[in-house]
Amino acid sequence: MANNTQSEQLDKVVSALLGPPNAPVSRAAAARPFDMSFAPVIEVIRDLKDLPRPDFKARLKADLQRRAKMATAAAKPVPETRTSAIPYLAVRNAAAAIDFYKRAFGATEVMRLVQPDGRVGHAEIEIGGAKIYLADEFPEIDFRSPESLGGSPVRIHLNVPDVDESAGRALAAGAAVVRPVADQFYGDRSGQFRDPFGYIWVLSTHKEDMSPEEMQRRAAQESAASSAVSFIREGFHTVTPYLIIPHAAEWIDFVKQAFGAEEHFRAKRPGAEDIIMHAEVKIGDSMIELADANPQFPATPCTLLLRVGDPDAAYARAVGAGATVFDPVTDHDYGSRGGTVVDASGNRWHIFSPTPGNQIFGAFGTITPHLYARQPVDLIHFLEAAFGGEEVYRAEMPGGGIPHAQVRIGDSLVALAGGRGPYTPMPSTLHLYVRDTDALYERALAAGATSIQPPADQPYGDRSAGVTDPFGNRWFIATHVKDVAF
Amino acid sequence: MPPKDAHDERLLIAAAQKDPARFAELYEEHFERVYAFVARRLRHRDDAEDVTSQVFRDALANIGKFEWRGAPFASWLYRIASNAIADRWQHAAKEQGAALADDPPDDSAHANPEEIERRASLFRLVATLPGDQRRVIEMRFAEGKSINEIARELGRTDGAVKQLQFRAIQNLRASIEKKPRERKSEKPVSKNG
Numbered sequence: 001m002a003n004n005t006q007s008e009q010l011d012k013v014v015s016a017l018l019g020p021p022n023a024p025v026s027r028a029a030a031a032r033p034f035d036m037s038f039a040p041v042i043e044v045i046r047d048l049k050d051l052p053r054p055d056f057k058a059r060l061k062a063d064l065q066r067r068a069k070m071a072t073a074a075a076k077p078v079p080e081t082r083t084s085a086i087p088y089l090a091v092r093n094a095a096a097a098i099d100f101y102k103r104a105f106g107a108t109e110v111m112r113l114v115q116p117d118g119r120v121g122h123a124e125i126e127i128g129g130a131k132i133y134l135a136d137e138f139p140e141i142d143f144r145s146p147e148s149l150g151g152s153p154v155r156i157h158l159n160v161p162d163v164d165e166s167a168g169r170a171l172a173a174g175a176a177v178v179r180p181v182a183d184q185f186y187g188d189r190s191g192q193f194r195d196p197f198g199y200i201w202v203l204s205t206h207k208e209d210m211s212p213e214e215m216q217r218r219a220a221q222e223s224a225a226s227s228a229v230s231f232i233r234e235g236f237h238t239v240t241p242y243l244i245i246p247h248a249a250e251w252i253d254f255v256k257q258a259f260g261a262e263e264h265f266r267a268k269r270p271g272a273e274d275i276i277m278h279a280e281v282k283i284g285d286s287m288i289e290l291a292d293a294n295p296q297f298p299a300t301p302c303t304l305l306l307r308v309g310d311p312d313a314a315y316a317r318a319v320g321a322g323a324t325v326f327d328p329v330t331d332h333d334y335g336s337r338g339g340t341v342v343d344a345s346g347n348r349w350h351i352f353s354p355t356p357g358n359q360i361f362g363a364f365g366t367i368t369p370h371l372y373a374r375q376p377v378d379l380i381h382f383l384e385a386a387f388g389g390e391e392v393y394r395a396e397m398p399g400g401g402i403p404h405a406q407v408r409i410g411d412s413l414v415a416l417a418g419g420r421g422p423y424t425p426m427p428s429t430l431h432l433y434v435r436d437t438d439a440l441y442e443r444a445l446a447a448g449a450t451s452i453q454p455p456a457d458q459p460y461g462d463r464s465a466g467v468t469d470p471f472g473n474r475w476f477i478a479t480h481v482k483d484v485a486f
Numbered sequence: 487m488p489p490k491d492a493h494d495e496r497l498l499i500a501a502a503q504k505d506p507a508r509f510a511e512l513y514e515e516h517f518e519r520v521y522a523f524v525a526r527r528l529r530h531r532d533d534a535e536d537v538t539s540q541v542f543r544d545a546l547a548n549i550g551k552f553e554w555r556g557a558p559f560a561s562w563l564y565r566i567a568s569n570a571i572a573d574r575w576q577h578a579a580k581e582q583g584a585a586l587a588d589d590p591p592d593d594s595a596h597a598n599p600e601e602i603e604r605r606a607s608l609f610r611l612v613a614t615l616p617g618d619q620r621r622v623i624e625m626r627f628a629e630g631k632s633i634n635e636i637a638r639e640l641g642r643t644d645g646a647v648k649q650l651q652f653r654a655i656q657n658l659r660a661s662i663e664k665k666p667r668e669r670k671s672e673k674p675v676s677k678n679g
Contacts, residue, residue: 004645007652011633014626014651044659047605048627050525051612053535057517060539064513064546068506071546 010041017045070209087156089134090145091197092310094120097134100195101125103356104173105158105166107132127158146198147309150260155192155200163189163205170195170203171362174354176307178285183207185218194285196309196353232433233462233480235264236287238410240431241302241369242476243290245345248276251290254343258321259283259306259314284366289431300474301346302428303370305415307361311353315339318349334395334404335360348426360393360404364413372419372426373471376402379416382469383407386447387432387440389414410434427472437479441465444475457481495559502549509546512559517542518606520563526602527571531628537574541567604662611661619654622647 091097094112101107102125110124110131119136126132137145146152160166167181170193178200181191190204210218232238245251255261261281269275275292282288283306293299308314315329318341326348329339338352350370354361373379383389384407392413393406402418409432419425434440438455444467445451452466452474464478498515501508520541525534544566545552552562612623621640625631631639637647 004649007645007648010652010655011648014655018627018630040663041655041659044608044655044662047608048612048623048655048658050522050534050605051609051624051628052518052521052525052538053531053628054624056535056538057521060517060535060542061510061513063539064542065507065510067543067546068509071506 013042014045017042018049086131086133087154089132089197089199090137090143091134091199092137092145092147092313093197094123094134094136097195097197098123098125100173100197100356101127101132104170104175104195105201106169128160130158132156147313152199155202157202157204160203160205163191163203166203167191167193170201172359174356174358174362175201176285176365177363185222186210186215198309231435231479231481232410234483235282236431236433237365237412238433239369239412239414240287240289240433241304241367242429242431242474243288243302243345243347244293244297244300244429245290245347246293246299247345248279248290248292249274251343251345251347252276252279252281254321254323254345255281255283255288258318258323259308261288286365286367288367297429299346300427300429301348302430303348303350303372303423303426305364305368305370306349306351307364307366307368308351308353311338311351314351315341318343318351323349331355360406363392368413368415369428369430370415370417371428371471371473372417372423374419374425376405376416376418379469379471380405380407382447382449382471383409383414386444386449386467386469387434387475425471427474429474429476431476431478433478433480435479437463437465437477440477441467444469444477449475492556492558496554499549499552499554499559503552506546506549509549512545512549513542516560516563518609519560519602520567522602522605522609523564524567524571526605528574533574537567537570540570544570608658608662611658615654615657619650619657622650623654623658626651 089097098107098109098112098120102109105127107125107127110126112123113121115121119138120134122133122135124131124133135143137143137148139148158166163181171177175193175195178192178194181189181203183189187206187208187210188204189207190202192200192202194200243251252261252263252266256263261283263279263281264287265278265280266276267278269277269292275294277291279290280287281290288304291297306314312329315338319325323341323343325339326342327340329337329351331337332352335355335358336352337355338350340348340350342348348370352361354364371379380389380391380394384391387409389407389409391405392408393404394402395404396402401420402416405416407414407416414430417423432440441451441455448470449467452468453464455463455465455477457463458478461482462478462480464476466474466476468474495515498508498511502512517538521534521538524537524541525531528534528537541563545563552559612620615623618640622636625636625639626633633644633647633651636642637644640647642650
């Protein structure tokens, strides 16, 4: 039995060592009130400070056992769902949509009712056992399609056994990538795709079961990891056409009216309200930047490929909004239906929809810039050498001409062709977001570009530089460094 | 629990790779070690629990990828723990700015494997103490309670609690001291300090 003095003395040591962590407790000071035979005990007390809480080991064990059990019952790629809710889609051209959903998602048609005027009044399809209703739009009863409304706020989540395979099929059928397929923190692998009728589909394969708490934890982890600012500005892609054009303000009105563009930003010249120094508009998933031409930066309009669900309707709206007819809408044997107009500021728009099943244009976003060069192969080589571009497609004529080629730069495609006939080369300006502006600027100069401006930090949060390529196109190379409120 | 020899450990790992439910045995074997390793590097008990949980969850999720190359299983767990702690410091530094970044854990001072083993043994020994002594040690050290709080909770006098604390610590010290010589035969500590 320990005597009271000893246990009192020992508790003084314990209290001292348990005290504030920064209070220095030297061995000598702690040992002062009693004899040195306590000294070895101090180590035990210090070690006990980190003793785990009594229930922690058992709690964690229970958690691990639950996880082990879930791991044994492997995650089902298509979780069973039981639901009586059925989405009812309004589309322009329901017959074409049914055909598309068959090819893109393996839908089967269950039934279809056709009105005397030819419109589909009601149709039912099934995808992977799930029912979906759809019909042509009926504006008279306010049943309107995403194309009329400018998009749909509802996304359709489709569980599939193999999302990568399904995504490939959807793309081949003519869907556009909204978000590429990737593993998600909540245990699914999924991607988002826009169909030609304006609906966005989330294709998803379930990979891992986890509790909502675990999802929350991983979400926090992911957001911490991505809190560093991306080098591409929010909402932008690697390549953005930068239109330096006359009548910029009128042009914005035109794209709003013709293509449903959204204006995101507009800076006017102080003291000259009608001159736009910089503006940003978005059409579909793509941003376009623009500014009024001035003596320092003379006009460089661009040729833009505009992917739409219904090229005839979009073409008609563009002409109605003031564009000039350049090439009427026709079926092109290279795999699309489209036509070309020129807007009042001199930009050329090829408005098209990929032919169902076409793989050449399947990966295009809403807007793809199109460059022309007398020697297109040289331009391809320049994009590879200067910007790390990768040639993904090239069509060659028997005589060696190149009517169409595609180069991927970062997450973007740039289309190009040999300039001939009415399609004379048209030097354009493009904005390129890269990880390292300084390095790419040097690389572009080494590949034959000439400098417009060396890299410099900009007040709007980018570090940017400018070069002119050997074909007369201007490239603004930028790295987004920080977000700045405008 | 004495450290298993390499052969036993290998069998345990193979079993857990085949059947995740068997991971529980590896957990029992290594819990105190990992906790001691982590707690030495993180100031707050909540953080130590978070990271220890994460280490075992990651280990369970990746046990299939573990390849036996002769190094003890514990060193694999320590590596997972080191990475988790480094991540935590990076995030903390990012979120809270320089204040925390000034004060990174001093890894070199804590990387002593013998110390980790000693502490892990001590934590296990606490579980073998007689009931009252064990409760006093847990409440005083793991739950941070004062002698008076413990006395009220256990319905004892302050003096009696101090006596229990004294005997518990003497018992633990005595067991720790003979531990290195008697690794194989682990006996509960005697009831009479």
